[in-house]
Amino acid sequence: MANMTMIEAIQSAHDSAMDRDERVVVFGEDVGFFGGVFRCTAGLQEKYGSTRCFDAPISELGIVGAAIGMAAYGLRPCIEIQFADYVYPAYDQIVSEAARLRHRSAGDFTCPLVIRMPVGGGIFGGQTHSQSPEAIFTHVSGLKTVMPSSPYDAKGLLCAAIEDPDPVIFLEPKRLYNGPFDGHHEKPVVPWRNHEAGEVPTDYYVEPLGQARVRRAGNDVTILAYGTMVYVAQAACDETGIDAEVIDLRSLLPLDIDTITESVKKTGRCVIVHEATLTGGYGGELAALVQENCFYHLEVPIQRITGWDTPYPHAQEWDYFPGPARVGRALQKAMES
Amino acid sequence: MANMTMIEAIQSAHDSAMDRDERVVVFGEDVGFFGGVFRCTAGLQEKYGSTRCFDAPISELGIVGAAIGMAAYGLRPCIEIQFADYVYPAYDQIVSEAARLRHRSAGDFTCPLVIRMPVGGGIFGGQTHSQSPEAIFTHVSGLKTVMPSSPYDAKGLLCAAIEDPDPVIFLEPKRLYNGPFDGHHEKPVVPWRNHEAGEVPTDYYVEPLGQARVRRAGNDVTILAYGTMVYVAQAACDETGIDAEVIDLRSLLPLDIDTITESVKKTGRCVIVHEATLTGGYGGELAALVQENCFYHLEVPIQRITGWDTPYPHAQEWDYFPGPARVGRALQKAMES
Amino acid sequence: MSKAQRLSLHVPAPKVRPGDTPDFSGVEIPKAGEVRRPDVAADPRDIRDLAFSVIRVLSRDGEALGPWAGTLTHDELIEGLKHMLTLRIFDARMLMAQRQGKTSFFMQCLGEEAVACAFQRALHKGDMNFPTYRQAGLLITQEYPLVSMMNQIYSNEADPIRGRQLPIMYSAKDYGFFSISGNLTTQFSQAVGWAMASAISRDTKIAVGWVGDGSTSENDFHAAMVFASTYQAPVVLNIVNNQWAISTFQGMAKGGSATFAARGHGFGLPSLRVDGNDFLAVHAVAKWAAERARRNLGPTLIEYVTYRAGGHSTSDDPAAYRPKEESDEWPLGDPILRLKEHLIKEGAWSEQRHAQTEAEIEDDVMSAQKEAEAIGTLNSGNAPSPRDMFEGVYAEMPPHLIKQRQEAGY
């Protein structure tokens, strides 16, 4: 066990996975000598050599395309897209190729591939360093989509993703890299050092994909959240005093629908929180599933608290970010009706 | 007025728009001399010259990127992506550029652009000629997304899209190009000639974006559908004898939520039908909105009848396609509970 | 400021259209044997001329000439001829089968048979092709069972890929044949990645990427060139320039460049241009490039100059956009005829043996077809189960998909 930031935990996951499996290769923009703009691959090139961890040309398409070829060959590439906002040039390879290779070749070729990328706002990154594009992946059959919210989960889930025989989109809430963040940007930053989920085994371990984690048990209302929003949701509970159950989905696809259903059947109320824009976001899918599975238990409409349907602004960051006040109001509304 | 197929109506929309506005330019793969693989731009090059209607290199990215530059210059490009399955290479330009140009430049530059593409299955096109990727557009702020289901609407909506000052994704259900199709593939094809919506004005006219069309009035259950599924839904009503109200959304974004809400409040039941894969599809958004707006009127859970979460198969096309039997079963289930 | 000139847009167009007389006067074709053959270790900068010429071995008279000649024996050439004949006969029968409604769609290789058939002979077991839909010759050259190809085309119960893909989108890993994608060019950067993986693993296998002239405009063409150039991957990157991309003539993709091979120059790649209808030349060039890759000397770009004699697919009628006679006028001739004439000239073949071989192959193809049709054709009933559509989306079926499969009744 060691105290790690989420960055260190991700670095450690790479390290452990590369150490036990020669097939794991890591590359991306600025990933090699420099160790990534967020330092998630620091030291790997020195330790494993420049043919297992290396820089790539600035071509997200090429990075993913090459990685698919490598995966088909038999390697286990784990690649970095510098920001999720820059994944779009590679979207064709992800959707048309990685996601379908096993199916369309009836297992003749497979694509064990992890595509890591930082997501989310709260760092004054403006519209091109703040996006949360999970919904464009969860809609694609053949992909798994994962988003950890702590150093412990980040390492365990990343190791599981690298082991997984299919392509996994691994989304890292960059606002959590250095500490949990509950949306109170006016308060000083809390480091992971003081958080129990900052305790991370130095050895290899996996957290299975497809399982949610109940972050806070509660009886009044169920909050479905992931990434940074998990802490925002917890803060909203604390601040409103509403006894909500906070479910950290961790894996968006496959989704742990049983944990969700059980909770909503208990509480009869559901609030969904994500940072991505509202319309067509993953919250829509969650709302649809919750009402399909818990219709006769629901007391009030399911609410979605999300980023607004606008590009992520720079100056108005905190007006955009769905903070604890907004979530708190939704909880109160859920309890009022 | 003339009798037109949907292809002819789309061709006529181009023709009318090009005729009245010199700024309208049309290009894409095989779009010029040949008039498009589906013939939607037939005759335009001959009539308007090869600098207003022309072939493009096979680069969806280049086509959209160039069109954005043209739109910023002041032209009104209306471009074709040969199949929606091939739009992914251009996704970055659509999401990061077309959708955000007005906002990020505070109106300094704008992007009046129409991106047309055939969508949907039912033509034995396999996984790369059958997709319905509307959900990856409806999630993107700054885009409008439209899908007509008849020659009349196709022309009116396309003219409106070309006039629109913002980028419009114009999705054409290719299975409807030559006639309405209700999913009964074993029956002979019905041509548009025999359908009232095949009567199309030869002159310019617009159908405003953002308005749904009630295709069948009914009292028992509301069906939300678009594209080919509108006819499937109608067939399901006829075959089950259930008095459903069939709403053809026509414009997915902006969405005519008032028409939807009014209907569901009346019927208390809602079935959503689309051809795209279920998870993360636009049906999730619709379900979320319906329960947000009509929660206290809903008698039964909202159901989604959609394509399965698999690539669109070749041999199993009719097992994949959400046909009238499946929709009918959903209607019955909605009425039973 | 002088009076500004009004600009105008240049839109490339082919010289002739339906009704016009075919005109290939612009196609510069050097004599067979004329182009030099550099050492495989040559510096790319010293062989730029090879991107602007056409490497040819077979002369008009059927002689094999020059430094690229002599890479195959008569027996090998006869085998190659048989493969090309098999491919052509296979194509003809499957085209007919599609017209008869036995499947939904078909794409043939008519006129381009030499490219894949000759190239494959330069590969070793374990090497990997990343083909497009027009390289069935790679499989036929390895004597992949015709009946398996037909089962795929018919999407029947024995289809190796379970009815999931359009006809002719084969996948055959054991034959070094990567699963074909319907999305153009995506396989090009994957080929480079596969080759990089081989190099990372200190393996000996090489990869081969395939792409059409029109597809060179796609993003992945560039990504492949960048990655191949940067990591000096052991890959051969093939451009099959068959003059057409559906209705679009090759000039639309080529733009202001003299050739497609020249695209390699911006990346420092050795770039060759070869007569794609000359079985001997294709093989010689393939061997040269494969050896470069095997010796870790890096990637090679090759343009094959050929002509798509048939329609783009069964959904296409070329008479709408090019003169009907254009194919006959194509100055590089027919690859099968040319190889046949060469072998006859060499005394290794005869009209009679040719006719007899053709008849034998017709029989073989027919009996394969009977076998496949006995299993089933599209819509004849014996199709893969709908259950198959849910399988293989993931290695292990996740709960939501199990639920959907059950809802579908399987």
Add this chain to the structure above:
Amino acid sequence: MSKAQRLSLHVPAPKVRPGDTPDFSGVEIPKAGEVRRPDVAADPRDIRDLAFSVIRVLSRDGEALGPWAGTLTHDELIEGLKHMLTLRIFDARMLMAQRQGKTSFFMQCLGEEAVACAFQRALHKGDMNFPTYRQAGLLITQEYPLVSMMNQIYSNEADPIRGRQLPIMYSAKDYGFFSISGNLTTQFSQAVGWAMASAISRDTKIAVGWVGDGSTSENDFHAAMVFASTYQAPVVLNIVNNQWAISTFQGMAKGGSATFAARGHGFGLPSLRVDGNDFLAVHAVAKWAAERARRNLGPTLIEYVTYRAGGHSTSDDPAAYRPKEESDEWPLGDPILRLKEHLIKEGAWSEQRHAQTEAEIEDDVMSAQKEAEAIGTLNSGNAPSPRDMFEGVYAEMPPHLIKQRQEAGY
């Protein structure tokens, strides 16, 4: 089959890293005045050599030499010098402001000032640049108000783009400056489209695309080249090779090619390579290429050889990946010093006038900064309204967005 050779992956790396001695011995620099100046109507095939050399006008001794010299008068050069100084001083102050927490982020042009400042002088009113984040010189050369730039950087109430974008992502249509995107290279294909539109409209305006060395690997670089080449669009395509892409040295993008300019050869484009720190050479080349475009002779690709003397952005510390002294060793020197020395040598400038000018500009920049800060800095309170975030997503706000805006309380 002979014993197969084990492959290995080639991963390019810079010659030196932190702690090593800078080494530019591989950078071949011809003498000033040595490279020929072809006619603007030259056939691209006849000027391939220009992609492999470096066009230079200013000698080590500050003389203007050779056929590219003489495109600007002394007065114009003095103006250019002032613009470069303004940019450098502006950058220094804004870098400081970012460190003081007055904004979130900043990117400077240190060492590369000549490229944009000299280029802009070759453009006419109405032409359109599609810049990256490192071409602020295009605005400064047109005397776009510094205070507007600062308001954008501070995201204050007077920010022309309403706080919506990261600092330095300006948009200024009236100054021929397209809205900067944070996504690399997307503007390159748009520039070509804009130029095509001008040609379609039989207008006289030309477009200019800008991209960094690292960004040449992106999809849009290729799309732009393809479209420019095919439609012979009136566009100048600029590659600013400042040796680095964040921590990645230019060799990673360049791969096996000798230069970035050479990328143009695969597309038949005239491709020039120029000393990016030589104000006179940049202007001369820009004028040549702009004239080509204006005369409807088609696109030109230009590589500017320069050096990013500062960090990539305020989030970057180059000491982690390159020797600290590397910038000082850069063999093409500093663009401001070089122009200053030239003007002094010509008797048109003096150390004293230079010092005085610098002081004046310092004052101007400072007073602009005061003015901007009086309006507000990031987080100081006087920011654009949250309401602004909902505006302009569409020309007319659709109902769902009105609802959201109301929910947000505006």
